Amino acid sequence: MKQAGPEFAETVAVMAxxxxxxxxxxxxxxxxxTGTSLAEMRERADDPAFLRGVLDFVLMDDEWVRAFCDSAELAYDAPxxxxxxxxGGAEPNWT
Known part of the structure; x- marks a missing residue:
């Protein structure tokens, strides 16, 4: 899997x-x-904004990142x- 770009990003997010x-x-x-239902989760599985939220959630806890990356055989910085x-995924510049 190519390690950059939107295709990589969506693949990692769907895996997450x-x-x-x-x-x-x-x-x-x-x-x-997230206030999401199971039905909505299924419906929005290809929505980049929703997928960004999935990654945001996983990234909230280092243990979750490690567990996900270990299960998916990804580098820990992949998410x-x-x-x-x-x-919309660029980190804000607060300066």
């Missing part, structure tokens, strides 16, 4: 969504934090690089 869906203890936290490659 699938990983979340398989985590019985984490999925309800994601749904509650952040993917997030930055999605539309």
């Amino acid at each position: 969504l699938g990983w979340l869906a398989g985590k019985d203890e984490l999925l309800p936290i994601f749904l509650g934090a 952040m690089r993917a997030r930055q490659s999605l539309p």
Whole structure:
């Protein structure tokens, strides 16, 4: 898999969504934090803005990042690089 660009970013985000869906203890936290239903999660699985939110959620906890990346055989910086490659994903410059 090419390691940059929107295709890479969407692939990583969809993988993260699938990983979340398989985590019985984490999925309800994601749904509650985002106000998303399971049906909406399925409907928006190809929406770059929603996928950016999935990555934002995973990136909130280093343990989640490590667990996801280990399961997907990705480098630990892949979710952040993917997030930055999605539309609106650039980190804000506060200076």
